[in-house]
Amino acid sequence: MAQPRVGLVLVSHSAKLAEGLAELAAQMAADVTILPAGGLEDGSIGTSYDFIEGAISHAIGQGLSVVVLTDLGSATMTVESVLEFLDEDQALFVDAPLVEATIAAATAAQQGDDLGAVADAARRAIEAFTPQQPAAPGTVREQDQEEDPHRYSLTVTIADEAGLHARPASKIAEMAAEAEGDIVLTYNGEAVEADSAMMLMSLGACQGASVTISGDVSDKEVIDRIATAIELGLDG
Numbered sequence: 001m002a003q004p005r006v007g008l009v010l011v012s013h014s015a016k017l018a019e020g021l022a023e024l025a026a027q028m029a030a031d032v033t034i035l036p037a038g039g040l041e042d043g044s045i046g047t048s049y050d051f052i053e054g055a056i057s058h059a060i061g062q063g064l065s066v067v068v069l070t071d072l073g074s075a076t077m078t079v080e081s082v083l084e085f086l087d088e089d090q091a092l093f094v095d096a097p098l099v100e101a102t103i104a105a106a107t108a109a110q111q112g113d114d115l116g117a118v119a120d121a122a123r124r125a126i127e128a129f130t131p132q133q134p135a136a137p138g139t140v141r142e143q144d145q146e147e148d149p150h151r152y153s154l155t156v157t158i159a160d161e162a163g164l165h166a167r168p169a170s171k172i173a174e175m176a177a178e179a180e181g182d183i184v185l186t187y188n189g190e191a192v193e194a195d196s197a198m199m200l201m202s203l204g205a206c207q208g209a210s211v212t213i214s215g216d217v218s219d220k221e222v223i224d225r226i227a228t229a230i231e232l233g234l235d236g
Contacts, residue, residue: 006109006118007033007059009091010102011052011070011079015039021102028170028197029106033059047075053082056091065115066091067105067122071098092119100125100198107170107197111177125198152223153214159233161207168234169200175226181216183223194226 008025012018018038025034035055040046052068059066068083068091070076079093092115094101101122108121160168164187176183176194183194187209192199194213205211211230213223 004029004032004109004112005065006105006113006115007035007062007064007066008102008105008109009035009037009052009055009059009066009068010098011047011068011075012036012038012098013045013047013072013075015043017071021099024166025102025106028103028166029110032106032109033062033064034102034106035059047078049078049082052079056082056086060086060090065089067109067115067118068093069096069098069101069105069122089115094119094122096122096125103166103170104196104198107173110170111174111195113177121196124196127199150217151214152217152220153212154223154227155210155212156227156231158205158207158209158211158230160230160235162235163206163209164200164203164211165235166197166201168230169197171229171234172200172226173197175222175229179215179219179222181219183213183215183219183226185226186212186214 010018010021015036015038018036022034022036035058037051037055040048041050056066056068068079070079076093076095083091083093104125105118105122108118113121158164172185173195184191185194185200187203187205190203192203194200213226215223
């Protein structure tokens with residue numbers, strides 16, 4: 001697996017919030033540099049230009065590009081002031097829900113995605129909570145592909161006690177990212193892209209539930225690996 005090329009800086013008015021979120025994201029993206037930049041120098045609520053600039057500079061100093069995420073409006077203003085002095089290929093601010101975007105971006109960074117792809121993952125995080133639109137006429141649904149010789153799928157039972165929650169979802173996303181094509185996981189009639197931890201978590205698949213992993217037959221090895229991991233349990 002490629003080494004992470006992108007780090008994250010989490011900007012919050014609360015130091016505890018930023019630190020806690022960084023700790024949570026690190027559980028799913030152990031190799032990614034995730035730096036909290038919350039609160040003011042005296043520990044009070046607010047955002048510090050120096051904290052933010054220092055965190056971004058630290059990540060860039062490690063040879064990383066940086067995605068910056070914030071909680072509230074004034075934090076965004078401070079970040080934009082810092083980024084005025086940096087090139088867009090060094091650091092990008094993404095205006096997206098802080099918690100969801102952090103998890104999505106961390107997972108993408110763990111997979112070795114570049115700055116643009118990690119930023120896009122953060123922007124798309126909210127899609128995990130957007131109701132799926134009915135398929136348009138002519139759209140190929142999962143069940144319609146069962147007889148397609150170019151498709152391969154396996155149905156397995158979830159072993160993990162907490163189902164496909166954060167850590168298992170991130171591990172599945174990592175494996176799915178290694179596929180040449182798109183891997184889809186289907187639960188209770190809803191299909192999502194398996195390389196998105198946020199989308200996987202949005203399914204709410206619980207222990208004992210059956211899920212189907214499918215994709216192109218050329219990705220059979222990856223699908224087999226994901227299926228086996230789900231059956232044996234990922235939260236260990």
